Amino acid sequence: MLPALLRSFGHGIRQLRKCSTLSNRDFLAQFKGGSVDLNKDVDSGIATVTINNPDRHNAMTGEMMVQLEDVVTDLECWAKGKAVVLHGAGGSLCSGGDLKTVLAIMDPVKGGRMSAHMQKTLNRLYCLPLLSVAIVQGHTLGGGAELSTACDFRVMDRNAKIGFVASRMGVTPGWGGGMRLVQLVGRNGAMDLLVSGRVLGAEESLKLNLACEVMDFKDAESGVEDTVAWLKERVRGDPAVVQAAKKVVLNGMYMHNEVLLQGERDIFTSVWGGPAHQAAASSKIKHK
Numbered sequence: 001m002l003p004a005l006l007r008s009f010g011h012g013i014r015q016l017r018k019c020s021t022l023s024n025r026d027f028l029a030q031f032k033g034g035s036v037d038l039n040k041d042v043d044s045g046i047a048t049v050t051i052n053n054p055d056r057h058n059a060m061t062g063e064m065m066v067q068l069e070d071v072v073t074d075l076e077c078w079a080k081g082k083a084v085v086l087h088g089a090g091g092s093l094c095s096g097g098d099l100k101t102v103l104a105i106m107d108p109v110k111g112g113r114m115s116a117h118m119q120k121t122l123n124r125l126y127c128l129p130l131l132s133v134a135i136v137q138g139h140t141l142g143g144g145a146e147l148s149t150a151c152d153f154r155v156m157d158r159n160a161k162i163g164f165v166a167s168r169m170g171v172t173p174g175w176g177g178g179m180r181l182v183q184l185v186g187r188n189g190a191m192d193l194l195v196s197g198r199v200l201g202a203e204e205s206l207k208l209n210l211a212c213e214v215m216d217f218k219d220a221e222s223g224v225e226d227t228v229a230w231l232k233e234r235v236r237g238d239p240a241v242v243q244a245a246k247k248v249v250l251n252g253m254y255m256h257n258e259v260l261l262q263g264e265r266d267i268f269t270s271v272w273g274g275p276a277h278q279a280a281a282s283s284k285i286k287h288k
């Protein structure tokens with residue numbers, strides 16, 4: 001009896017060590033499903049990134065979080081690039097963290113790993129030398145709304161909905177979206193959206209400066225075409241000059257992001273996996 005118990009205790013310790021020695025990327029890569037796909041059009045210098053998990057409104061699994069980082073790494077080195085368009089497959093941009101992944105990592109240490117990875121990845125997306133546009137279509141919720149704030153522009157379909165719903169899920173933003181929302185819509189707007197977790201339409205998003213443009217897309221697929229046309233009007237210059245202009249804006253604004261992100265992560269892990277989060281994540285809430 002005793003040797004069996006000791007063996008199982010030893011196994012438990014080895015599993016724990018294995019988990020804690022995994023990098024954040026390897027840890028997240030265990031949660032499979034969906035993909036994040038990059039297509040670079042060398043003629044126009046405009047890339048398209050597709051969040052691809054349409055059966056779940058493009059919820060982000062751990063594996064997709066890792067692929068998103070790879071895509072950002074690729075784009076950081078694209079000297080001839082001018083812009084990038086981020087969109088979701090099949091009609092929604094992204095419904096946030098994949099709830100299957102969320103339920104599997106529901107303690108502050110594991111949640112902190114996801115937060116560290118996504119903060120870093122989205123901050124690098126935010127700081128790309130390329131002009132970036134998120135196409136906000138269908139439902140853009142929770143982490144999906146945070147993802148959209150990592151782009152320079154949000155072009156929104158007239159019928160789309162966006163919501164920073166973390167508080168309704170018993171948590172706070174953990175992907176750097178809180179910091180970026182304050183920078184975008186100011187103190188009062190961010191306070192209202194983050195505390196209420198309410199879901200907004202396109203016209204209100206435009207008024208708040210969250211959306212930059214409202215468009216009437218013919219269907220789910222035409223969004224990319226219309227947005228690329230909108231973008232081409234803005235990136236007529238040489239890639240080196242477009243990239244330099246973007247760097248000027250970044251240089252003027254984002255000096256203290258690391259400190260702000262660390263603060264946001266500390267707050268996030270203080271509620272992640274707590275009773276309110278546990279209850280919300282297992283309750284099948286629909287944010288409409």
Ligand SMILES: C[C@@H](C(=O)O)C(=O)SCCNC(=O)CCNC(=O)[C@H](O)C(C)(C)COP(=O)(O)OP(=O)(O)OC[C@H]1O[C@@H](n2cnc3c(N)ncnc32)[C@H](O)[C@@H]1OP(=O)(O)O
Nearest residue numbers: 055056057059095096097098099139141142143166286287
């Ligand atoms: C990181 C974390 C954070 O806040 O920090 C988060 O992002 S937490 C994630 C925050 N996001 C959410 O809580 C989204 C919850 N979902 C919804 O509110 C709703 O599903 C809508 C997105 C409004 C769509 O409603 P609608 O009635 O059109 O479709 P539906 O509910 O039948 O959804 C179609 C399928 O997608 C799944 N689905 C939708 N959102 C999902 C998500 N985030 N993770 C995993 N699965 C998801 C549904 O369960 C359903 O699967 P089945 O067909 O198998 O039933």
